[in-house]
Amino acid sequence: MHDVAMAIEYLHHGNDTPIVHCDLKPANVLLDENMVAHVGDFGISKILAVSKSMAHTETLGTLGYIAPEYGSEGIVSASGDVYSYGIMLMEVLAKRRPTDEELFNENLGLREWIRLAFPRTIMEVVDANLFPEEEQITSKSEICIASMVELALDCTMEIPESRITIKDVVKRLNKIKNTFLKT
Template identity: 50%
Template sequence: MLNDSLEKWLYSLDSFLDIGKRLGIMIDAARALDHLNHKPLLHTDLKPSNVLLDKDMVAHLSDFGITSYSKDEESVAQTSNLGTSGYSAPEYRLKGSVSARSDVYSFGITLMETFTRKRPTDQMFGPELSLRDWVKEALDSSSVHQVVDAGLIGEEEFEAKVKCASSILELALKCSEESAEERMDIKDVVEKLKTIRDDQIPKKY
């Protein structure tokens, strides 16, 4: 893809995505995941390096496992090594099974990373503190501005941006619940992200 991947844009010293562009990319990624899951296929390895950006900065998903499953089945057992540490859902790590809700978990972690610019495998995280824990603590203590990528929130329209980032990270937490049954359906995630974009993104972004 002409504009490489979301990972490249997040961590490049020469590139920057504002809050509106990041949200637009994640809406595209959620739509693509919804389309894939309803074929029905599972991605099984969603992360920023697999979110590719075309010449118009529209996001496309790549490198998916193409695991087919029946919608009548809650999950499918996997014997191959799928997923990436930090992004794979608990049920895969513990039971070796994946489902559409496993993809939602990976999407939630990717959504957090996109707005915090912190990989789940960052050295600051470990057995006692995960990226999800860090984000949840910030939301619980109303200190979201301390975990959001510093470049996204400046003095201009500070309150509006913090509110928007809080809504996005709250959604990311709902996507990455420990229990698969408690996670949102990806179709609902798409609609929620669109609502945040339409209602909360400052109009200039």
């Protein structure tokens, strides 16, 4: 997820003209032989004019991953990619797709399900396979998971202006990684 965040940061801030992916989801992330993630499928990506931070489109991304403003109003912005990233992070942590009809419906989605579990019962919705059987779940690992879930929730705020930027995502992921890897 760190590799994906860095790729999106490059798209948004690595050039004079920001590029918005518009369809960030696990199927568009490829892993190489070293398990390094690469973002692919730029078929519906948009190049934002230098003077504009958003654009309008009629091309939709994938349901479950698109930001509310993108789906309802056709507004494309960097914060829409951040929203999609947050949903992807939730999917990785919970091992549940946002379109899982068995669990989610029009009243309850992946974000709301995780938000309701956070912070008290978050370990009940996190994929147990993240921790091998022989590995003890420590308070340190719980803090790491809680930090990741909090990051995902901050990425998926309903109002685009309330979401953090992808630069903030990368900073927080680095902080989580450094905190968790300390001995």
